[in-house]
Amino acid sequence: MRSGSCTRQQGITYVAVLILIAILGLVTASIGVVWSTVRQQEREEELILIGEQYIQAIGLYYQHSPGTVKRYPMTLQDLLKDDRFMVPQHHLRKLFTDPMTRKQEWGLVRAEDGGIAGVYSLSEAKPRKTGEFDEAMAGFTQAKRYADWRFTYRPPVTTAPSPLPAA
16 A cells, blocks of 8 residues: 555656646746747837937938038948048948847938938848837837838028018
């Protein structure tokens, strides 16, 4: 009779260990999902910060164009070292890696003059963030993929002074 009791205890212990392993597996899986979500949110925030830096650098390049004709940079490298001046200007410290693709390659938004007016991620992944964007990025709310988040410099609209009325 004693050996049957020992076998039953071993069976209960075995089942308890299996249940414990299953619970640990579920907890580990849920932690993985939460970590993945947090990491994607961090990468989205990083993409927005980098995009804003590219907008600012392209804007500086455009606004500081010598002469009266404003020009966009022809390459992203032009933002690192702008040789249009006697003393080269540096609008960016470095070219950034796309946090979504983890590559240095960016999609380029071309201006009418063929220069670069903006950048965008080449990622086809679906964004988690769909709202609460700054006014300049309000169009991001309808984005179906990160490649739809276009970080584009738009020059300020200047209005010509109206002619004085004839007296």
